[in-house]
């Protein structure tokens with residue numbers, strides 16, 4: 001049992017990746033975890049300015065955007081789940097803004113080693129390599145920062161709203177809760 005932060009990355013009403021996030025949330029809560037969900041597409045995010053002044057003013061980022069509002073939750077959490085659709089063979093821009101700002105934890109010497117991390121993603125094409133540059137930045141960056149990847153759910157062939165329901169994506173996302 002612990003605290004898990006889920007970052008959604010789609011603003012679609014009947015979003016496939018958000019459906020996986022919700023399936024994970026329900027299963028993780030049923031196991032007694034506290035799950036906090038943010039949707040990056042509803043947030044005012046500017047990414048990283050590269051000033052290297054992270055935490056020098058007490059806040060994660062000197063440029064005050066909504067990342068500062070979730071930074072403490074991310075630090076307190078035992079696990080992070082990133083749910084997002086593939087956009088142009090990578091993650092959506094808003095998700096990348098969150099990942100860029102997570103750099104502040106490294107600059108600010110915050111301990112994020114051992115955080116359990118999972119990715120829930122889907123794409124329209126029926127080719128698993130479409131996920132390579134969506135998942136790769138998390139895995140390479142996470143390796144540097146000592147994150148503990150406990151499993152991903154990557155579902156190809158999912159295009160229209162709600163199409164995830166024709167797959168086992170939500171079931172697999174729920175099963176992933178056992179790893180947290």
Ligand SMILES: Cc1cc2nc3c(=O)[nH]c(=O)nc-3n(C[C@H](O)[C@H](O)[C@H](O)COP(=O)(O)O)c2cc1C
Nearest residue numbers: 010015016017085086087088089123124125158159
């Ligand atoms: C801007 C944009 C870019 C996309 N790029 C890709 C892509 O490169 N490869 C792919 O297979 N699907 C791509 N898609 C399709 C989405 O990944 C797919 O529809 C997904 O199921 C959307 O998930 P969501 O319902 O959670 O938003 C793209 C969709 C949009 C809107």
